[in-house]
Amino acid sequence: MRSGTVFTQGLRQGLGDDPFWTVEAVRQVRYHVVSSNGLFEPGNSALLTGCPDAPMSAGDRRLIVIDQNVDALYGGKVRAYFTANGIDATVIPLRADESVKQWDAVSQVVDAMNDFGIDRRREPVLAVGGGVLTDIVGFAASLYRRGTPYIRIPTTLIGLVDAGVGVKTGVNYERGKNRLGTYAPATATFLDRSFLRSLSLRHISNGLAEILKMALIRSEDLFALLESRGVAVRADRLQGTTEELAGAADAIIAESIHLMLEELQPNLWESALERCVDYGHTFSPTLEMHALPELLHGEAVVIDMALTTALATLRGFVTENQADRVFHVMRRLGLPVWNEVLEDPTLLQEALRDTVRHRDGQQRLPLPIGIGRHRFVNDVTPAELSDATRLLRDRAPADPSLVPEQVGA
Ligand SMILES: NC(=O)c1ccc[n+]([C@@H]2O[C@H](COP(=O)([O-])OP(=O)(O)OC[C@H]3O[C@@H](n4cnc5c(N)ncnc54)[C@H](O)[C@@H]3O)[C@@H](O)[C@H]2O)c1
Structure with missing residues (x-):
């Protein structure tokens, strides 16, 4: 028997002879929060080697979903970083503010994962943006093939101190705030407070x-x-x-x-x-x-x-x-x-x-x-x-x- 797993077969007391089973399992959770200023500066290797569970090296492919406002400000730098490091990056800008934090945005991310043909064992999705973007991408990733790893790079202060460091994902449904959601920690969150320089x-x-x-x-x-x-x-x-x-x-x-x-x-x-x-x-x-x-x-x-x-x-x-x-x-x-x-x-x-x-x-x-x-x-x-x-x-x-x-x- 694997450790942490209990599998019991027995007869219900007093309820006839029907057999019943109880399955218990414990799942280990581990995720990393890595701080590094200037993540996309040439020569910064935090994204490549900073997280032991999500290394990235030349020849790898990555799907990057980025808040469209962040893309307008930092998209050039982000693309240049991946090119310089030999990573084949597909960058998908997404509108991400509270008014569009809805199911439609999730299905756009799912479409992007489908089109990319993600290999869920080796290709974590990267989410670059505020709490709305990371919540949407985290939610989509947690549903896709029953759970695809993802990495968060928050670009707002809420993202840095809250939305980026917990395990919750979600989107609004009708008037219900985060009414649809999952518990799905990112493999890693990379914190770079230099993004805040452009934040209102x-x-x-x-x-x-x-x-x-x-x-x-x-x-x-x-x-x-x-x-x-x-x-x-x-x-x-x-x-x-x-x-x-x-x-x-x-x-x-x-x-x-x-x-x-x-x-x-x-x-x-x-x-x-x-x-x-x-x-x-x-x-x-x-x-x-x-x-x-x-x-x-x-x-x-x-x-x-x-x-x-x-x-x-x-x-x-x-x-x-x-x-x-x-x-x-x-x-x-x-x-x-x-x-x-x-x-x-x-x-x-x-x-x-x-x-x-x-x-x-x-x-x-x-x-x-x-x-x-x-x-x-x-x-x-x-x-x-x-x-x-x-x-x-x-x-x-x-x-x-x-x-x-x-x-x-
Ligand atoms: N999952 C969690 O545990 C958790 C925790 C707290 C909050 N949240 C969620 O986070 C959301 C709020 O996140 P938020 O405050 O980051 O809002 P947000 O994601 O809407 O971002 C705010 C605005 O700033 C823009 N932006 C993002 N980064 C920027 C940058 N570096 N420079 C300039 N503009 C930038 C965005 O495009 C957006 O217009 C809420 O939906 C909330 O439910 C989730």
């Missing part, structure tokens, strides 16, 4: 929202770093143009990824439903889809976090002073703290109901305890939500000097 500040803020999430529930130190260096690091698009900014950007990204992986690893398939990384994701899926395309993913997440910070304040888990610091940092990072969708109490209740369905009948709502810690609650009431909404509206008034446009577009 709004999308930098969008990624900072997910970093802030990790800080609020797991690390007061990370929060302090965002509080002291977040504005400068954002303006610098995490490029590290001075030694000090480079140190801060590296620390913020590395700490956030480390905390994220620490949370994900023991619960990769989310069998435990109390997940602190779900912080900011209780109300936001409904808010995001409702407000689409007005709110980006991270913006919806931060509005959820602002609301639940208010809720935690009402419960005495977070002091008013701590809440004010949190709201202030949100704004300073160019993030919205309020959106008019919060005015609709039925929408919030519907969002909570949908989340409860998703979390097996209980709220399992992570709430912050102070800054950097959390606990789960199951007893949030509609009245409490209304009170929290009111508190948020009062305590987080729009400060014209801090709205995203003024902090930088």
Whole structure:
């Protein structure tokens, strides 16, 4: 018998003589997150030899699906890199933003894999783009021939710290955020923060929202770093143009990824439903889809976090002073703290109901305890939500000097 596999044959107790079998198997999961700046610079060998499970060498073929906006900016460099290294690259640009994160995009990737005639044993698909692109390609790859390996190269901050490092893939279905999806880790993710130099500040803020999430529930130190260096690091698009900014950007990204992986690893398939990384994701899926395309993913997440910070304040888990610091940092990072969708109490209740369905009948709502810690609650009431909404509206008034446009577009 192979280790990790149990195969039992027996007779059901008390249910007659029909035989039955139980099959149990344990599947090992291993994936790599490799950091290397300037991935497509000539002479950078990270993509060729940086991952022990996905080496690439002259004479190999690769299918590369690239976000069409990223292609316009970096496509020449990407193609030149593969040519210089003797890799026969087929590059497929794909439109990839939230409004097209749907089944059609998946079937376009499947068509590309079919046309390429992929050898799923030796030719991982490369996905180069933001969280939308890597989610679409990861989903298509996980379905194609019951699972084709793929490699992620995220080009947005959300991709670097969140969408690129976990195991989930997916696309939206009707109004259901990521309603279709799989658990399918990429063989490797290569992180190159130099891509962020061309990203709009709004999308930098969008990624900072997910970093802030990790800080609020797991690390007061990370929060302090965002509080002291977040504005400068954002303006610098995490490029590290001075030694000090480079140190801060590296620390913020590395700490956030480390905390994220620490949370994900023991619960990769989310069998435990109390997940602190779900912080900011209780109300936001409904808010995001409702407000689409007005709110980006991270913006919806931060509005959820602002609301639940208010809720935690009402419960005495977070002091008013701590809440004010949190709201202030949100704004300073160019993030919205309020959106008019919060005015609709039925929408919030519907969002909570949908989340409860998703979390097996209980709220399992992570709430912050102070800054950097959390606990789960199951007893949030509609009245409490209304009170929290009111508190948020009062305590987080729009400060014209801090709205995203003024902090930088
Ligand atoms: N799988 C997961 O675990 C996970 C985790 C978090 C978020 N997500 C998903 O990620 C998505 C959000 O990802 P996102 O914020 O990266 O959005 P995105 O992929 O839509 O990218 C944002 C925009 O930036 C453009 N872009 C990408 N890279 C660029 C670059 N280097 N320079 C200039 N423009 C660039 C894109 O074309 C797009 O218009 C959501 O759909 C969310 O559900 C998934």
